[in-house]
Amino acid sequence: MTSASLIGYGILFGFGIVFITIARAANQRYSHHTLEDFVLAGRSLPFGYLSAALFVSWTWTTSIIGSAEAAMQYGISGGINYTLWANLPFLLFIPFVVRLRMIMPEAMTVTEFIGERYNPWLKDVYFVFASVVAMFVLIEQAVGVGMVFEGVFQIPFKVTVFIMIMIVTAYISMAGIRGAVYNGILQFVLINILFLLIIAVVLDKLDLNQIYEVLKQKAYAPDRADPGEMLRINSVQGFKYGIIALVVATGQIFLDQGWYSMSLSGSNTKTMVWGLVFGIFILWMPIPLISAVIFGHGSLSLSMGTEVDAAASDWPLYFMNHFSNANYEMVFAMLIFIIGTGASAKCLVGLQALFTVDYYKSKIKRDANTREKIRFGRIIIICLGFLCAAIAIALEGIPLLQIDTFCGIFFAAPCGALIGGMYYDKMNGRVALISIILGLAAGFGTWLFREDGWFVGSILSLIVPVIVILAGSLFEKDRYNFYRLRQYRG
Amino acid sequence: MVSLHFYRLFFYFTVIWFVAGIIFVCCSMIRYFVNKRLVEGGHKR
Structure with missing residues (x-):
């Protein structure tokens, strides 16, 4: 085993122990007497905790890598379109969840709303959609982390994917949504520190003037069919990319129970709205915008080419390595791991809510008490964790673009x-x-x-x-x- | 077409926006935590 692998395993197990310890402490402090306590943290989260948890939930590996790739392909408009259009569904989601809380105050899941508003059969249809979307996002995060750890630490893809999903499964199974929120606060601090560190390192070595000049050269290269397009904010290609980001994000936001669980856990409607506005718009939006410049345009200025290969998503590692030494590569890998676990936790929180609140009572035992439901929710989340790990491992080497296409249409x-x-x-x-x-x-x-x-x-x-x-x-x-x-x- | 001046301005604006957001949320969390501790301390007394 190389020293790099040892560091990689150290990161995996070190953070794993910290996350599980926090979840254990949360579980001991808050005994889950009611289902609402376990699934929605008793609807008691304050603004700060909620916005930090929502920020961590919405910061995916694609927020950095996807935005940077869009910026490499479409120039200035790539990152801006990615950021604006992917966030747009939240402008619909916020009034939606406010109205849900208002007209159906006892609802904990979106499928309960569907069951009451339409019929139990349609509720089952949405149950399937909501489960699949949560599993898909979780698998996507795990695959991203697995690829990065294989590139940086030479740890086999399968091993990283399995360990990462098991860590998240353990802490969500143990403490429910509180496991995600309290770990989310730590993840919020770590993500921001590591991200600011990376910005400082890149700007120390790479000048914005230089980045802009290279962008200008690329934009007016003789072989380009659309001269100047890369420097325009209103680029047509960038706009089309943004529309796709909108369609994909709409399904991933409205169908994922994790967003409802996180939002409804706010102590009141005002806290919920401000938590969403801050977590999603104020805190999250700068992440892809900055990533687009420092990773996307920065990579172009290092002449890494405008043609982005879907299978070569580990380019940020070469990018980081270019600047100094392997330490920054490890910082980047650590950042991606923390981002991946935070986003995956939100997915499992949603799955746990769906199965704990809906499934057990309606499909297995009608007169189930709270204790039985919570126990079922804990067991089922472990089973789903194993299932997701197996699917993610099976996807090794398969380009995610094809699956992304399918899911964009399926979930919209x-x-x-x-x-x-x-x-x-x-x-x-x-x-x-x-x-x-x-x-x-x-x-x-x-x-x-x-x-x-x-x-x-x-x-x-x-x-x-x-x-x-x-x-x-x-x-x-x-x-x-x-x-x-x-x-x-x- | 975006000028170099605007490009730089927008980037630094985004960084300041990012840092300001983090500071605001961190302050809010600390304020909540301190208030909670004070209330719990008051109950104990």
């Missing part, structure tokens, strides 16, 4: 019926189901039968359900009474 289709059902009273379960089916058919049909149909397919899977809902309402005579949701008692 149910969003229309979900959002429509919250605001529009002339909607029923039948129209909702048809809208999802037609959205999926339009999206996948375009993707499969049209060359380069991903862009149009993604947009159609988001737009078609909205059109179906509006058309369906023309034939709907009954109006849904939202007051019925207020009577819901879990």
